[in-house]
Amino acid sequence: MGCIEELTHEILAKGLTFKECREFITKTCPTIYHIQPGTKLFGEGIIGNPPIVVGTDGNTVVFPYVKPCHGTFILKIEDPKEATRLSIIGVKPNKR
Numbered sequence: 001m002g003c004i005e006e007l008t009h010e011i012l013a014k015g016l017t018f019k020e021c022r023e024f025i026t027k028t029c030p031t032i033y034h035i036q037p038g039t040k041l042f043g044e045g046i047i048g049n050p051p052i053v054v055g056t057d058g059n060t061v062v063f064p065y066v067k068p069c070h071g072t073f074i075l076k077i078e079d080p081k082e083a084t085r086l087s088i089i090g091v092k093p094n095k096r
Contacts, residue, residue, distance in 0.1 A: 004042050004065060004075070012062065012074040018049040021064035021074055029055025029062050033090025042082055048072075054090060056083045
């Protein structure tokens with residue numbers, strides 16, 4: 001798919017720790033998945049401290065994105081195919 005930065009996206013937050021990203025996504029997305037570092041989203045391997053929390057809200061995917069030398073961002077991208085693919089490859093955490 002190419003560079004994530006070339007996709008239409010919205011930056012929801014920046015400068016967060018991975019723990020803060022997990023908390024933000026868990027609180028704001030109705031469905032969350034845990035993925036391992038290196039898992040590809042939008043054709044790019046995602047990096048971070050495991051488990052990496054990725055959320056969906058319908059056709060929208062919300063995930064932490066690390067841009068070296070610039071920090072960690074939480075991006076929101078609407079993509080029905082990637083949201084569906086995530087539901088297949090992602091691991092849902094146990095309910096509390």
